[in-house]
Amino acid sequence: MAKKMNAFYAQSGGVTAVINASAAGVIETARANSKHIGKVYAGRNGIIGALQEELIDTSKESAKAIAALRYTPSGAFGSCRYKLKGLEQSKAQYDRLMEVFQAHNIGYFFYNGGGDSADTCHKVSQLAETMGYPIQAIHVPKTVDNDLPITDNCPGFGSVAKYIAVATREASYDVRSMCATSTKVFVLEVMGRHAGWIAAAGALAADKSNDIPVVILFPEVIFNREKFMTAVKEKVAQYGYCSVVVSEGVHHEDGKFLAETGLKDAFGHSQLGGAAPVVAGMIQEDLGLKYHWAVADYLQRAGRHIASATDVEQAYAMGKAAVELALKGRNAVMPTVVRKSNKPYRWTVGEAPLSEVANVEKMMPMEYISSDGFSITPEGRAYLEPLIAGEDYPPYKNGMPNYVTLKNVLIAQKLEPYKV
Amino acid sequence: MAKKMNAFYAQSGGVTAVINASAAGVIETARANSKHIGKVYAGRNGIIGALQEELIDTSKESAKAIAALRYTPSGAFGSCRYKLKGLEQSKAQYDRLMEVFQAHNIGYFFYNGGGDSADTCHKVSQLAETMGYPIQAIHVPKTVDNDLPITDNCPGFGSVAKYIAVATREASYDVRSMCATSTKVFVLEVMGRHAGWIAAAGALAADKSNDIPVVILFPEVIFNREKFMTAVKEKVAQYGYCSVVVSEGVHHEDGKFLAETGLKDAFGHSQLGGAAPVVAGMIQEDLGLKYHWAVADYLQRAGRHIASATDVEQAYAMGKAAVELALKGRNAVMPTVVRKSNKPYRWTVGEAPLSEVANVEKMMPMEYISSDGFSITPEGRAYLEPLIAGEDYPPYKNGMPNYVTLKNVLIAQKLEPYKV
Numbered sequence: 001m002a003k004k005m006n007a008f009y010a011q012s013g014g015v016t017a018v019i020n021a022s023a024a025g026v027i028e029t030a031r032a033n034s035k036h037i038g039k040v041y042a043g044r045n046g047i048i049g050a051l052q053e054e055l056i057d058t059s060k061e062s063a064k065a066i067a068a069l070r071y072t073p074s075g076a077f078g079s080c081r082y083k084l085k086g087l088e089q090s091k092a093q094y095d096r097l098m099e100v101f102q103a104h105n106i107g108y109f110f111y112n113g114g115g116d117s118a119d120t121c122h123k124v125s126q127l128a129e130t131m132g133y134p135i136q137a138i139h140v141p142k143t144v145d146n147d148l149p150i151t152d153n154c155p156g157f158g159s160v161a162k163y164i165a166v167a168t169r170e171a172s173y174d175v176r177s178m179c180a181t182s183t184k185v186f187v188l189e190v191m192g193r194h195a196g197w198i199a200a201a202g203a204l205a206a207d208k209s210n211d212i213p214v215v216i217l218f219p220e221v222i223f224n225r226e227k228f229m230t231a232v233k234e235k236v237a238q239y240g241y242c243s244v245v246v247s248e249g250v251h252h253e254d255g256k257f258l259a260e261t262g263l264k265d266a267f268g269h270s271q272l273g274g275a276a277p278v279v280a281g282m283i284q285e286d287l288g289l290k291y292h293w294a295v296a297d298y299l300q301r302a303g304r305h306i307a308s309a310t311d312v313e314q315a316y317a318m319g320k321a322a323v324e325l326a327l328k329g330r331n332a333v334m335p336t337v338v339r340k341s342n343k344p345y346r347w348t349v350g351e352a353p354l355s356e357v358a359n360v361e362k363m364m365p366m367e368y369i370s371s372d373g374f375s376i377t378p379e380g381r382a383y384l385e386p387l388i389a390g391e392d393y394p395p396y397k398n399g400m401p402n403y404v405t406l407k408n409v410l411i412a413q414k415l416e417p418y419k420v
Numbered sequence: 421m422a423k424k425m426n427a428f429y430a431q432s433g434g435v436t437a438v439i440n441a442s443a444a445g446v447i448e449t450a451r452a453n454s455k456h457i458g459k460v461y462a463g464r465n466g467i468i469g470a471l472q473e474e475l476i477d478t479s480k481e482s483a484k485a486i487a488a489l490r491y492t493p494s495g496a497f498g499s500c501r502y503k504l505k506g507l508e509q510s511k512a513q514y515d516r517l518m519e520v521f522q523a524h525n526i527g528y529f530f531y532n533g534g535g536d537s538a539d540t541c542h543k544v545s546q547l548a549e550t551m552g553y554p555i556q557a558i559h560v561p562k563t564v565d566n567d568l569p570i571t572d573n574c575p576g577f578g579s580v581a582k583y584i585a586v587a588t589r590e591a592s593y594d595v596r597s598m599c600a601t602s603t604k605v606f607v608l609e610v611m612g613r614h615a616g617w618i619a620a621a622g623a624l625a626a627d628k629s630n631d632i633p634v635v636i637l638f639p640e641v642i643f644n645r646e647k648f649m650t651a652v653k654e655k656v657a658q659y660g661y662c663s664v665v666v667s668e669g670v671h672h673e674d675g676k677f678l679a680e681t682g683l684k685d686a687f688g689h690s691q692l693g694g695a696a697p698v699v700a701g702m703i704q705e706d707l708g709l710k711y712h713w714a715v716a717d718y719l720q721r722a723g724r725h726i727a728s729a730t731d732v733e734q735a736y737a738m739g740k741a742a743v744e745l746a747l748k749g750r751n752a753v754m755p756t757v758v759r760k761s762n763k764p765y766r767w768t769v770g771e772a773p774l775s776e777v778a779n780v781e782k783m784m785p786m787e788y789i790s791s792d793g794f795s796i797t798p799e800g801r802a803y804l805e806p807l808i809a810g811e812d813y814p815p816y817k818n819g820m821p822n823y824v825t826l827k828n829v830l831i832a833q834k835l836e837p838y839k840v
Binding site: 011014015017045046048072073074075076078079080081082162165166167169170171173174175176177178180181182186188204205207209210211274276277292293294295296297298299301302303304305306308310385388389390391393396397398399400401402403405 | 431434435437465466468492493494495496498499500501502582585586587589590591593594595596597598600601602606608624625627629630631694696697712713714715716717718719721722723724725726728730805808809810811813816817818819820821822823825
């Protein structure tokens with residue numbers, strides 16, 4: 001490229017324990033290639049920052065602060081749930097984006113998110129063709145739901161899987177201690193609206209040295225109260241106790257979730273919560289067993305203190321690879337994790353065209369779910385185990401993780417105000 | 421003592437991340453003093469194990485397994501919620517206890533629990549006087565609620581405090597990232613039936629480098645919906661978001677808990693749960709703000725992976741001190757943590773008579789709660805901070821904490837069966 005262009009980076013959708021590690025990968029790699037890439041501007045609150053010309057100048061952050069992103073959960077520049085519609089429906093917004101890009105000499109667009117974001121990124125990548133603006137758009141994969149296609153797994157998932165596996169093991173040890181006279185069933189509600197990847201991780205609580213009874217309720221399996229109660233009853237008869245991991249997305253045959261609040265987010269998805277107390281209440285009603293329940297909610301996706309080292313490494317690698325792909329002239333692509341082998345676990349970085357990524361939801365293969373519908377198969381375990389491997393502790397100060405809060409200095413605006 | 425007596429050890433009430441560290445302290449110290457103390461028998465499922473003559477022979481466990489208790493959460497021998505009544509009301513049970521102790525040459529009684537257990541331990545300590553059976557009973561303090569008197573703090577509390585402080589910080593970072601377009605208020609429900617010690621730990625999420633808005637609902641402060649909404653509204657206006665930490669024990673003026681399930685445990689306490697969704701619903705109703713909520717439940721007290729090193733050290737020290745007190749001929753006492761200074765934090769082991777410990781609940785001093793009732797004072801912070809200091813990570817295997825499950829071999833019974 002003749003003229004050195006600046007880069008735009010934004011975080012999109014629900015944040016994770018490691019999305020900032022991807023940000024560090026993008027920014028550090030861009031800094032290392034300052035001959036070819038100018039400044040990296042980050043969108044304040046994601047793509048909204050681009051539309052409103054609220055661009056954070058990441059060059060104002062020290063190398064130490066950017067390095068600290070690697071171990072800081074959440075979205076350091078702010079994220080958003082805001083989806084751009086198609087080029088035809090939202091032409092004014094794309095015009096505005098181009099105007100902002102042009103005003104700030106932006107030639108690279110790095111968008112860090114899930115399926116909806118891959119779609120937006122894909123549309124931005126077409127601006128060169130459709131609107132004549134020269135830009136390279138690269139998507140950086142991120143989602144705790146692990147539902148992006150082509151990539152073997154998504155950064156963000158491994159850490160939430162580790163969180164849920166550890167929490168289920170610890171709580172199961174607790175219930176096992178108490179079950180003679182007190183709680184017999186522990187119910188943990190986990191995220192995963194449509195795909196049971198996170199719920200599946202609960203099965204990792206058990207292994208050869210930990211014979212722990214875990215019953216999983218997957219969103220892929222229609223809820224059958226009778227079969228579920230039989231499974232719980234059998235486990236309690238055999239072990240004296242039982243742990244249940246229930247996905248927020250578990251639903252009845254008519255598609256109705258076990259618990260719905262009725263709220264919807266900007267993408268039109270129902271905001272869920274409360275499957276655990278519903279399931280616990282059923283257990284009390286049908287089996288008369290004493291229960292406890294927990295809802296992990298944000299704790300699971302923000303739990304950087306128990307992040308998977310594999311996940312952190314891959315999140316960083318995806319950010320780094322995105323910049324490297326841009327430097328190679330690529331457009332409309334997403335770096336991917338390619339699994340080479342399970343034992344020992346080996347992976348490399350691959351590449352996928354956004355046309356094949358956008359709006360495609362990868363479900364959990366049914367061969368990962370055991371035939372009774374309440375656990376995982378050895379294949380499922382073989383897939384999951386490497387993703388939670390390794391610990392990557394943040395530094396601590398006064399007993400607390402010493403996460404970074406950036407200065408987030410906005411650059412001077414050049415255009416007319418625009419309000420999303 | 422002329423004849424070498426065996427010891428009995430039991431875990432009582434809700435387990436913690438570090439009660440097994442106290443068990444390790446008892447067993448390792450008894451092993452180191454095998455000239456004076458015979459075997460250590462552990463009650464299977466607590467005191468019930470003594471009554472039913474289900475005694476676990478801890479000498480069958482390797483030194484490595486006992487050492488692993490230091491980093492294993494839950495109660496390795498099983499715990500129970502079972503309270504012995506007074507000597508007069510339950511004479512048959514005390515007779516049975518003596519019978520079992522006599523049959524197995526037990527001269528030391530180490531009881532690891534909270535206020536109710538201290539009371540039982542005190543009654544056992546009187547058997548020498550009242551029933552002529554020579555036994556020394558030492559209570560080993562344990563409770564996440566931190567509500568035992570005299571001791572500066574209780575083993576178990578520091579780790580749950582650290583868990584809640586870390587979770588609140590991490591979730592707050594998450595909400596901060598999302599608040600521009602999505603969740604504005606995050607509500608976390610924590611344990612603490614009558615005392616707000618655990619809820620107070622949520623305030624540690626904020627510090628000089630982390631300006632995080634946290635509103636705490638203490639059980640010590642009568643819930644005032646209007647004042648609470650004003651506090652949340654102000655935080656959201658100033659920061660764009662707010663975290664709320666609500667104790668399960670928060671109640672209305674008439675004493676009714678925000679959420680009651682109606683269940684009661686063996687000690688007659690209401691089994692609580694569900695304050696978070698109640699508070700979240702109120703926020704939605706009164707302020708129209710989008711919320712998320714989590715209920716930490718067992719995860720907080722079983723979360724050994726994020727235990728406080730100070731807590732682990734003190735839990736072990738209490739177990740060790742209990743045996744040392746026994747060897748010095750003491751009866752009816754409990755080792756305590758005595759705070760010597762805050763900065764640097766220094767503590768030593770003290771001793772309290774059980775007559776002053778049993779059935780006395782230590783509330784949080786009102787001078788630790790800020791004048792608005794929603795946070796802690798600098799004095800409260802000075803008290804709490806040392807208790808969460810230091811990390812003490814368990815070993816990991818395949819990405820999971822490698823906790824120990826003991827063999828728990830029962831010794832041969834000598835008496836007639838007895839069913840609790």
